[in-house]
Amino acid sequence: MSDQTILQLRNVTKKIGSRTLVDHLTLDVPKGEVFGFLGPNGAGKTTTIRMIVGLMGMSQGEVIINGLSITKNFEQAMTQVGAIVENPEMYKFLTGYQNLVHYARMNKGVTKERIDEVIQLVGLQNRIHEKVKRYSLGMRQRLGVAQAILHKPKLLILDEPTNGLDPAGIRELRDYLRRLTQEEGISVVVSSHLLSEMELMCDRVAIIQAGKLIDVRSLHTNEDATSEQQVLFELDDPVAAIQALLGQIDASKITVIDQKGISLPLEREQIPRVLATFVQAGINIYGTSSQTKSLEDQFLEITGGEQVV
Incomplete structure (x- = not known):
């Protein structure tokens, strides 16, 4: 296992009867990132998350967490993990603080100072002594994250964490996850x-369709800075621009x-040469922009159009 990898899935498969829910899933999750499982x-x-945390047995395959196999060293591997599967479950008649104290007793070495630290980290210091039944869904989600990181896990797993949250709550959660990776x-x-x-929250996403891994995509990186991209040039005379480019670019x-400009695929270093050609030809240039594909465009392209929300 690479020192830069926190989680490895190797041919992870789940079958129930004749149905295959997860089909030979193999991927690596890098350390220090927010990594997304994306799919309809x-x-x-x-199902994959349940198998990772041991709530469901695998039909086949291996899960390795921070170098520890969950089939060979389950208890030790689980000390590396904090998780919320589906919904955070709390004792609603207790305060947020009392819930954290209760969970802290289940893990060795969690001090009062650590409890105070995670309360600050998730921003609940002003409401932590109120009963959980008074909490909004977003506050309960934050309390769940606090509970999941009490024992300083290396890996935090959240299943559909934005379900039911309003836009402000989603943005708060996104900010907290980024702080967790950084701090x-x-x-x-x-x-x-x-x-x-997922596009706003994650550094990388694995696209899963019908239990199979379709692709892994990096987001918010410069990895593709030297690759070909579609570039839009806003010009006063698109026809003259095409004539000027003949010999340099395949027409x-x-x-x-819309008669307002032209679009063509270019590598980054080609853009200044194209602009110089337009200037020499006396063509007015009003603007240029790269037309990058959104995650939605990429998803629909590689899954053949299966829709997600």
């Missing part, structure tokens, strides 16, 4: 069917956009 409802995300050094695995939220790759 019923894709196998929750606590925790790696986070998040599952969701919400494309827009079949150039698209005229």
Whole structure:
């Protein structure tokens, strides 16, 4: 196992009768990232998470957490994990603080100072002594995260954490997860069917469809900075621009956009040369922009159009 990998899935499979819920899933989750399991409802995300944390047995395969196999060293491996599967369950008649004290007693070495630390980290210091029954869903979600990281796990797993949250609550959760990776050094695995939220929340996503891994995509990185991208040029004379580019660019790759400009695939270092060609030809340039594909575009492209929310 690489020192840069926190979680490994190797041919993880779950069958119930003739149905295959998860089909030979193999992937690596890097340390220090927010990693997403993305797929439509019923894709196998929750089943995969249940197998990772030992709530459901595997039909085949291996899960390795921070170098520890869950089949060979289950208890030791689970000390590396904090998780909320589906919904955070709390004692509603107790205060938030009393809930954390109760959970702290289940783990060795969790001090009062650590409890106070996680309360500050998730931003509940002003409401922590109120009973949980008075908490909003977003506050309960934050309390659940606090409980899950009390024992300083290396890996935090959250199953559909944004379900039921309003936009402000979703943004707060997103900020807390980013703080966890930066301040606590925790790696986070998040599952969701919400494309827009995963795009904002995650560093990398694994796209799962019908129990199979379709692809793993990096988000918010410069890994593709040198690769070809679609570039839009806003010009006063698109026809003259195409004529000026003949000999440099294959004309079949150039698209005229509403007579206001042209779009064509270029590598980053080609863009200045194209701009210089337009200037030499006396063509006015009003703007340029890269037309990057959204996560939604990428998802629909590689899954053949299966829809998610």
